[in-house]
Amino acid sequence: MSVLPLPPATISTSALPLIAEAMQASGVDAVRAFAESGLGRPGRLTQDGAAGAGDLPLAQFTNLLQAGGSQAPDEGRMWRCGQAIAAPALAELFPAGLAARRLDGLLDGLLADLQSLQHGTAFQRSVAGDTCILTYRIIDPAIWPRSRDAEFTLAFLDAVVRRFAGNSGNSSFPVALSFEHERDTGTSLAHLAGSAPLYGQPSNTLAFPARLLETPVHSSRAQPALPRLGFRPVVTEPSGTQIVEAIYRRLGQGPLNQGAIAEDCGLSERSLRRQLDRQGQSFRALVDDARTAYALWALRETHLPVGEIAWRLGYDDQGAFARAFRRTAGMPPSRFRRQSGHD
Structure with missing residues (x-):
């Protein structure tokens, strides 16, 4: 998948x-x-x-x-x-x-x-x-x-x-x-x-x-009601990719739980699961993919301690993060960082 x-x-x-x-x-x-x-x-x-x-x-x-x-x-x-x-x-x-x-x-x-x-x-x-x-x-x-x-x-x-x-x-x-x-x-x-x-x-x-x-806002001239210059219309029904986007909006700021993402998308948790099921997706897989993307960036481009990266990604401890990263990257975070030249 x-x-x-x-x-x-x-x-x-x-x-x-x-x-x-x-x-x-x-x-x-x-x-x-x-x-x-x-x-x-x-x-x-x-x-x-x-x-x-x-x-x-x-x-x-x-x-x-x-x-x-x-x-x-x-x-x-x-x-x-x-x-x-x-x-x-x-x-x-x-x-x-x-x-x-x-x-x-x-x-x-x-x-x-x-x-x-x-x-x-x-x-x-x-x-x-x-x-x-x-x-x-x-x-x-x-x-x-x-x-x-x-x-x-x-x-x-x-x-x-x-x-x-x-x-x-x-x-x-x-x-x-x-x-x-x-x-x-x-x-x-x-x-x-x-x-x-x-x-x-x-x-x-x-x-x-x-x-x-x-603070009051004062303008010397009347303003048009709906100024739009090639802007996109607001979409009311979140698609699968918009659910992915909602996950990335919270990425790196702590735990990623299904209830919060569903609320961000204007859905119940049940509706969110149904929508993902229709597209053959799972919430866990989407979160794991997003976490991996953030971890790769943080280890390669920043000097953040591994423990800080784990915390930002919502892992309970550094060991849980290290095990998850090893499953995806085939090596522990510390080795990946050394090989990327940002140790």
Whole structure:
């Protein structure tokens, strides 16, 4: 039985013109970055142009950001780029959010639109006590790590929050950052972001005071009700591959249990099992496949201790993880790491 693959991770090309402009505004040679990532010359695409309605592999888009960031790796160019794109993106790509009454409504609409713009990513807003946490990650381990993409995206979200909080007199407030990737440049983002980030965390997060969610959102012009630029329609009936995607959304953040995945998909556990049975799949096989993908990435690309990897994958102990990994890879995790040259 072959396990269902993840759906292809893509992003709408409607974002590319603004990316090119933000790169130039941040001191990045956009022409060079686009060429190095196989995208040709950046043009000012229009909303009614053919390129504005297409999709691009997400891996190629993240390569574009990596290429731009590598031009000046110690200057935080992709963080600056994410900040630069905030205002034009709100006006041109996500104008419906500006019709929200408060910042919480704007962020919810913005994250939903980003989820539609980028297939194969996960965006979430949560509140814990007096802190709001915005979470972002690419869910396909084959695309990890993409450090400049994470910096670009969190900088964009940070700039959106600061734009409206600043308009209401809250220009100075504490933030906290964490990144999934390990630190790979000498850049200190503390002076740009106002906070020294943590690296090698389970996901990319931006945290700020939850009181800011009540900030009023004001717009000087009426906004269209349903702005969509080649976005995909919302699918109400989860397919088998969407169940796989739900598993990967939680991957690396603790136990993967059937009840939580069913709830994420809007299904009962019984309905989830029936749907997988119709496709000749088992929940256990899908979880094992996802765990293996994460373990291979973590052992090959990070310095995370084996015990930490086991915990993130929801194993009871390091020994259980080692036995499961050996069954799949034919060797213990420690040997695989040594052979991959990341010991």
